[in-house]
Amino acid sequence: MKVGIVGAGVAGLSAAYDLALAGQQVTIYEAAAQAGGLASGFRDPRWEWPLERFYHHIFTTDQEMIKLTQAIGYRDKLFFRAPVTAQWWNGQGHALFGQPVTLRLPRVGTVALPGLITTALSVLNYPGLSLPARMRMGAVGAYLKYGTRNWRSLEQITASTWTRRVMGEAVYQAFVHPLLEGKFGNHAEEVNMAWLWARLKARSFDLGYFVGGFQGFVNALQSAGERLGVQVYLSTPVTSVQPTATGWQIASAQGTHDYDDLIVTGSPQLLSKLVPQLPPEYLGQLKQLRSMGAVVMTLALTRPLTDGLYWVNMPKDQFPFLALVEHTNFIAPEHYGGDRLVYCGDYLDPDHEYFRLSQEELLERFLPALQRVNPQFDRSWVRATWLHREAYAQPIVPVHHSRNIPPLATPLRGLYWASMSQVYPWDRGTNFAVQLGQQVAAEVLQAHMSG
Ligand SMILES: Cc1cc2nc3c(=O)[nH]c(=O)nc-3n(C[C@H](O)[C@H](O)[C@H](O)COP(=O)(O)OP(=O)(O)OC[C@H]3O[C@@H](n4cnc5c(N)ncnc54)[C@H](O)[C@@H]3O)c2cc1C
Numbered sequence: 001m002k003v004g005i006v007g008a009g010v011a012g013l014s015a016a017y018d019l020a021l022a023g024q025q026v027t028i029y030e031a032a033a034q035a036g037g038l039a040s041g042f043r044d045p046r047w048e049w050p051l052e053r054f055y056h057h058i059f060t061t062d063q064e065m066i067k068l069t070q071a072i073g074y075r076d077k078l079f080f081r082a083p084v085t086a087q088w089w090n091g092q093g094h095a096l097f098g099q100p101v102t103l104r105l106p107r108v109g110t111v112a113l114p115g116l117i118t119t120a121l122s123v124l125n126y127p128g129l130s131l132p133a134r135m136r137m138g139a140v141g142a143y144l145k146y147g148t149r150n151w152r153s154l155e156q157i158t159a160s161t162w163t164r165r166v167m168g169e170a171v172y173q174a175f176v177h178p179l180l181e182g183k184f185g186n187h188a189e190e191v192n193m194a195w196l197w198a199r200l201k202a203r204s205f206d207l208g209y210f211v212g213g214f215q216g217f218v219n220a221l222q223s224a225g226e227r228l229g230v231q232v233y234l235s236t237p238v239t240s241v242q243p244t245a246t247g248w249q250i251a252s253a254q255g256t257h258d259y260d261d262l263i264v265t266g267s268p269q270l271l272s273k274l275v276p277q278l279p280p281e282y283l284g285q286l287k288q289l290r291s292m293g294a295v296v297m298t299l300a301l302t303r304p305l306t307d308g309l310y311w312v313n314m315p316k317d318q319f320p321f322l323a324l325v326e327h328t329n330f331i332a333p334e335h336y337g338g339d340r341l342v343y344c345g346d347y348l349d350p351d352h353e354y355f356r357l358s359q360e361e362l363l364e365r366f367l368p369a370l371q372r373v374n375p376q377f378d379r380s381w382v383r384a385t386w387l388h389r390e391a392y393a394q395p396i397v398p399v400h401h402s403r404n405i406p407p408l409a410t411p412l413r414g415l416y417w418a419s420m421s422q423v424y425p426w427d428r429g430t431n432f433a434v435q436l437g438q439q440v441a442a443e444v445l446q447a448h449m450s451g
Contacts, residue, residue, distance in 0.1 A: 001025065001448055004250045004257065006238045006274065007265035009037025010430045011418050013221045014068065014437025015263055015444075020228035022445055027259070028230065029252050031237035034215070035222045037266075038390060039430050041215035044300065046337030050215040053388035054296050055325040055343045060204035062431035064438065069217065072224035077211040083310030083330040087175065088319070089128040093312040093373075096126070128174050137171045144200045151425045155194035156399055162193040178315055182322035183347050183394055184292060190398045194425040202426055207310075209331055214430070241274050247414050261444050263416045265437075267291070267392035271410075271417050279411050288404055289421045293350040294393035297321075297362055300339040300384040304328070305374050312373075320365045321346045324373065339383060344369070350391040359387040395421045395428060408440045409447070416440050 001024045005012045008030035016026045034040055041050030058065050060080060069075045086093035126134055140163075148154075154162065163176040176196070180188035210217045222232055233254055241262060242249045248262035264271050268286040272278070278286075305326055306312065312324040325343040333340055344366050348354055354362065363385055371377045398404075405424055408416050418440040420428035 001261070002027070002247075002259045003261045003263065003444060004029070004248065004259035005263045005265065006241075006250070006270075007031075007037060008035035008222065008232055008234070009265055010039055010218065010221070010433035011437040011440075012037075012263070012265040013218065013225060014434045015265075015418065015441040016230045016232075016437075017068075017072070017221060017225045017228070018438050018441035019444065020225055020230045022441070024445075026225070026230045027250075027257065028225075028232045029236050029238045029250060029254075030232065030234050033235045034218075035232065035234065036215055036218035038393065039214045039218060039433075041213050042386065043215075044337070044339070044384065047335065047339070048337070049211075049331075049335040050213045051298065051327065051336065051341060052214050053298075053386075054294055054390070054393070055323070055327065055345060056214045056430070057207040057209055057330070058429070058431060059202065059208065060206050061202050062208070062429070064434040065431040066208075068221070068434050072220055074210075074217060074220045077216060077220075078208055079211070080206040080208045081330070082206050084308055085311040086309045086313070087126070087128075087178075088312055088314045088324075089126075089174075091372075093306060093309045094126055094128070095309070126174075129170055133168055133170045133174075137167055137175065140167045140171075141200060144197050148197070149201075151194040151197050152402070154197050155192045155397075155401060155425065157193050158189060158399060159191050159193045159196040160189045163196070178313055178322075181316050182313065184396055185348055185352075187290070187292070187396050187398075190396065192397055192399045192401055194401075195397045195427060198425040199427050207330065238274065243277070243412065243415075259414075260448075261414045261416065263418060263440055263444070265418050267419060268421055269392070271419075275410075275412070275415065277412070282406065282411050285404070285406055290396040291392050291421065292347040292394040292396060293352070293355065293389065293391040294345065294347055295352075295354040295362075295387075295389045296343055296345040297359070297366060298386045298388070299342045299344070299370075299382055300336070301342060301381045302340070302383055303381050304340050305342050305370060305377060314369075319369050319372075320344075321369065342370075347394050355389055355391070359385060362387060392420075395423075397424065401425075408436075408443050414447075416444060 003019050003024055003026050005028045008028045016028050019026045041052050043050040069078050084095045086095045164172045180191055184191050236252045238252050240251045247260040249256050249258050268289045272286050308329050310330040321344040323345040327341040405422050418436045423432040426432050
């Protein structure tokens with residue numbers, strides 16, 4: 001059986017690996033010059049490791065990803081640590097996770113407290129809320145993380161309504177609203193509570209990263225597939241696909257090739273464009289799936305920006321970006337020729353002006369904000385900048401979203417679609433791209449076994 005795959009992101013590569021393991025002949029077409037899609041990296045000549053275009057880490061709960069690294073012999077390149085995550089409040093970043101707390105015990109010496117306890121202490125110490133509000137937030141957060149799995153009832157209500165009711169207005173304004181607004185902009189009030197539950201449920205305090213970055217992992221996954229016979233065409237966008245008597249034909253700069261099955265990864269718009277002959281109701285369903293884009297500027301600085309903070313959630317009403325991520329407070333600057341790497345990132349509607357402004361124009365907007373983060377900051381600290389933008393970066397999940405999600409098998413025989421829009425209730429991420437790729441591979445194999 002021959003399978004063609006559009007897209008060498010983590011989903012496409014994972015599907016290819018599983019199909020090849022099952023003895024199928026697989027070809028992947030990738031538009032970009034390297035594999036990895038949203039998780040791919042870039043490298044300055046002075047860096048030892050590439051860096052993700054969009055900040056990335058995984059969680060200890062990302063089991064599919066961890067198992068896959070084991071399967072391809074890459075587990076020893078994955079490591080976990082607990083960098084500091086903070087919330088900006090009243091002119092500074094207040095640590096929420098990862099701030100080490102130690103106890104000095106007689107005869108035992110200094111002992112580091114576990115992540116759960118240090119997080120509870122950090123939340124209880126957060127100055128932007130009254131003590132009762134902090135305790136309520138801690139108790140409800142613990143219930144969501146450890147006490148319920150009933151996301152189907154939570155998807156019937158918006159996160160905004162649920163958290164206001166259960167956690168109180170103050171907690172909503174201080175923590176939940178910034179998170180929702182940061183990820184979903186004007187759509188913040190539409191997002192369902194299952195999304196927030198899933199974020200809390202599936203995230204650990206320790207964060208994972210790869211020796212050689214995510215690009216290192218992606219390249220290893222690509223090579224593992226190639227060793228099993230997978231053919232990967234890079235810099236080869238698929239220009240059209242056509243149904244044939246026995247399957248699908250893919251057209252690209254490599255010419256036209258026939259396959260029994262076709263898996264398209266990537267956005268609903270890509271699928272609609274490549275396969276306009278899909279039934280109108282199905283195309284209508286794809287159109288209903290909305291998403292946010294991402295705009296992320298990376299700065300290489302000659303000095304650290306923050307006092308050891310990795311991730312700072314910034315209030316959108318005070319800063320021109322949502323996330324300030326000082327990568328080199330997670331991964332040592334030695335891997336980047338001593339550069340201090342800072343991301344300024346935001347999720348925005350694809351028609352937002354940040355998608356049109358030049359890199360210089362955006363930098364001018366961002367520089368004053370960096371000075372507010374660190375009053376010592378001077379633009380002479382900026383050695384280089386890079387700007388990455390992607391229109392399809394974060395699906396929007398309104399109430400009853402499970403009803404909107406199309407299955408992986410499309411109504412057309414032999415055509416499958418595996419995208420971030422089908423990852424639910426979990427928030428999309430590389431772990432779920434692995435799972436999705438494995439799932440679509442299993443469905444393709446199953447369809448052939450049954451007939
Ligand atoms: C700002 C940001 C931060 C993130 N942070 C994290 C994180 O910390 N941890 C985490 O696990 N995940 C994170 N993610 C999410 C993660 O990157 C994605 O969930 C995952 O990479 C999606 O993989 P995919 O294969 O489904 O899609 P994609 O990566 O989008 O892959 C689709 C591929 O199809 C290719 N393609 C498109 N059109 C064509 C065509 N015509 N022909 C051929 N190829 C084509 C694209 O070039 C791309 O390579 C983040 C994403 C963003 C945007």
